[in-house]
Amino acid sequence: MRLRRGATGIDVLHEPTGSWIDLKAAGGESLPVSVVEFLGLGERARDTARELVDRAVTAGTATATTFSPLPFEPRSLRCFAGWDTHWHQAAESMVRRNLPAVLPLAKTYKAIMRKPFPPLRPGSAVFEHPIYYTGNHLSVVGDGAPMLWPGYTELLDFELEYGALVVRPVRDASPAEAEAAIGGFVVFNDFSARDVQWDEQRNGPFGPVVKTKTFGSSMSAEVVTADEVLPHLGNLRGSVTVNGEVWTQTSTEGGRWSVADGLAYASRAEDIGPGELLTSGTLPSGCGMELDRWIQPGDVVRLEIERIGSVTNTVAQRG
Template sequence: MKIRRVTTATTDVLAAQHESSGRWIDLDSAAAAFEPEVRGRLTTDLLAFLASRERGRDMATRLMDTATTEGVGVVDHPGGSLPYQPASLRCFLGWEQHWSQAAHQLVKRNLPAAMPAIRAFEALTRRDFPALRPGASFSRHPLYYTGNHLSIVADGAPLPWPSYTDALDFELEFAMIVDRPVRNATEAQGADAIGGFVVFNDVSARDVQWDEQRNGSFGPVVKTKTFASSMGSVVVTADEVLPRIDGLTASVVVDDETWSTTSTAGLSYSPGDTVAYASKGENVYPGELLASGTLPSGCGLELDRWIRPGNVVTLDIEGIGSVTNTVGDRESE
């Protein structure tokens, strides 16, 4: 089921998409008209709705069927907004192919003199140059860094361009919303803690990444990443996504031109594995957001194509949705 937050004249409520008609229905208004006893957190709070699982979806289906017939609560043009405010952000590395392609492009862009030796080594050994592969830990367990959950901008909002970078980049990902607490979870328990999926843009400053990677103490994910990211308005409940997470097509479109077509195939660790690893020795709470990592060929660095101020960037994943942002002007010093 697709669910989103919409703003009425008085408050924020939840709207769900009626499957047969495609209409968005304000669940709070529909509940007030037809089932006042269910009105409350299930019609206004995304995490409460996701955590209610089948009970909430059944309630929403009943309300939407009646509301569509009666013409009550129809939302014709829902605007872009954050579906909820995440409690934290953990960003995983999902695809080794992305890491390899991005690492090769970083070296080609910043240290081109090294490329002939790298190509010769790879031609001889038929494997990636060791320094351009993920760390050895990646073969043993998922890898992630902790991002800035307070700098996520909404679908449709301008994408900020910090003054300190000349190389802003998008990254096509999905993110998982945790809706129940877990600690030391198994893979199955981790999967069961996922309430919904949303499209995510993990924005990066690539020139800063090169400097932080080589010269910083805490790796390439400090000012490279923490200034902004974005996520779609629409959340899809986990029951619709988990069974086919490894076979969804995806695309990057910039100013109506398709820059990349890719898919979720080849994900190194399952969604359940990523939640389980995050919960190893610590509590993972409802509201935490776990991003998948960039799909292969899902960023401008891999494509060697670069966004500029004014570009409209749309990232889309089949069965989950999309996120669209206009690139803002570079901020002044």
């Protein structure tokens, strides 16, 4: 089921006709008006919504037109590192740009040892448990909003990710319990200031995720319910299009940890509740740094993941 935040509450997509239906106007006054609360009710609420939407389409009533580009306001943002391939490719590109003299050594090591040059590999913790940083949930914008260009960076980048929405409280959850607490998915763009990232990674005590990341990110206007996505989450196609040109095509295959593993780890001795958002990390070849292609002011950037949807933002002028 595909949902968005409408004028009076929740809009539901009637997929056979492509019509968006205002759930409240269709007779769903007893259902929550919040996407997060609705998803927290699970299958029972979805079944009721389907019946109401089918009826409304048959009667030709309750069609919705206006909606919010942001389907919900995240209560927190935990950003995971999901794919080793992205890490290795991004690290190599960062070194190529900033320390080109090291690259021949890294390539020789890789050719002989059949594995990445040690300084280009993540720390050992990534092999032991999911890793994440806490982002700025207050700077997430919706589909169609400008992609902010902070005045302190010359290298703005996009990152193709998905976000998993928590809809039930968990603490010390098993992976199965964590998976049951995930109610929906969005497409997520984790904007990044790459020149700042290089400086923070080498010189900052808290690593490359401070001003590199916290200024802005975006998500799709639509939320797809977890039952539609989870069975396919390890095999979804993704793409990035800039000004109508496909820059990259990739997939969700090959992730080291599942989203349920990530939520279970995050919930160790910690309460996590409805409305909190977990992001997947960048899909392999899902950012400009890996491609060595860089967006510019005025570019229209569209990120898409099969079954989940898309988010499009126009790059703003440098701040």
